[in-house]
Amino acid sequence: MWKFNPRALHYLNEVARQGSLRKAATRLNIDVSAISRQLSQLEEDLGLPVGHRSGQGFALTEAGEELISLYRQQKASEEAARSRIEALQQLRRGRVTLAVGEGFIADLISAPLQNFMQRYPDIAITVEMAGANEAVRLIKEDMVDLALVYAPLPDPDLESHVSSCQPLELITPPGHPLIGAGPLDIHRVLDYPLALIDQQFGMGQLTRLVEQLEHIRFNPQLKTNSVAVLKNFVLSGMGLTFMPRLTVNDEVRAGKIICLPAPHPVFASAKAHIISHKGRELTVASERLLRHLHDGMLFFS
Incomplete structure (x- = not known):
């Protein structure tokens, strides 16, 4: 041996x-x-x-x-x-390193992470900002314990502990012509200015998949690697984008942004996940944080 x-x-x-x-x-x-x-x-x-x-x-x-x-x-x-x-x-001491997509940050920071840190003050938390592809790389190289990812590609090396359906919806400014115009078809979106996120992110991978399935090509006026830039593109009235509703929850409640149903089945079936490296044992601190995020985050509760 x-x-x-x-x-x-x-x-x-x-x-x-x-x-x-x-x-x-x-x-x-x-x-x-x-x-x-x-x-x-x-x-x-x-x-x-x-x-x-x-x-x-x-x-x-x-x-x-x-x-x-x-x-x-x-x-x-x-x-x-x-x-x-x-x-x-x-x-209670310990440490947890978490890779998080930008779209999860508001939900994570609002209460769940704050409550966890108050309950376990001696557990040190490190949060790494990362798109879906980068988060998966960090998980597979054991650089982080857990990752919050949106629509990751299937991978046998990953274990999804929690998942929830979070459709990729069409985000518009108030008063846009598509509001109230009947059932949405993805081809109608092509007629209006659009902003898209890079394909290193789950949202970007979904839009690329829809292009391939429908034999269309989105021609965005703006491409970015920032969820905040997408959000402000719509807030300024410049055009449309695709995002999960919870990413713009505050703006929707304030009437500054309108969410229209996902205009394609691929978008409608998108899921958010909390993942780890398959076969890697989680520490007690990681397991506690995982349960806490499952129970406390709107994306997963």
Whole structure:
């Protein structure tokens, strides 16, 4: 039975993340030769190469990928066990790192996160802003514990703990000609100025899918990576966009924005998720925050 050197696995993990031995050595503040020796010994023990160096950097072999997966699972399990032991000792300290799409922020910050921090003052929370694609990358590289994502692409490496249907609706300024004009068809939207978010976001991926299914092409007057910019595009009366209703809830209540039903079945079936890396054990702090967000956020309750 193999017993791998934890230091060698740690070095291999950092090389994989940084893309080269030199960058990993800089990150770890050690000599490149130290990493090279550990990887060579690892390959000798394994009887297989764990990676290949080239002008483009360091590429893992299939064996190297297996070792990285093992290492990350071990680290996650150690962290989960440590957290549970602390809980058994009636200690509340811990930390949770959360990747969050911009559209969730208002709902997250309003009460759920505030209430959680008041209840568990010794649990440190880190919130990373990230679109769907970036949030998935952070989850899969075990850089964050949980992610709040909208309409992520299917991925066998992800586990969805909570999901809820949150249609991508047509957002218009008051008085727009499409209001009260009968059932919406996606082709009618093409006749009006439109703002769209980048395809690194779940909303952007949905619009791209609709283009492919309907053989149409949106020609937005504005493209952005900011939910706030989309919202202000509509608030200023410049045109339309697609967003979940809860993202503009305050503006809808104030009568500054009108939400019209999702103009396509793909938009109507969109879901919001709280995800983690499949197979990674959550810490006690992460599990508590997950339950709290499920119960407290409008997106999920």
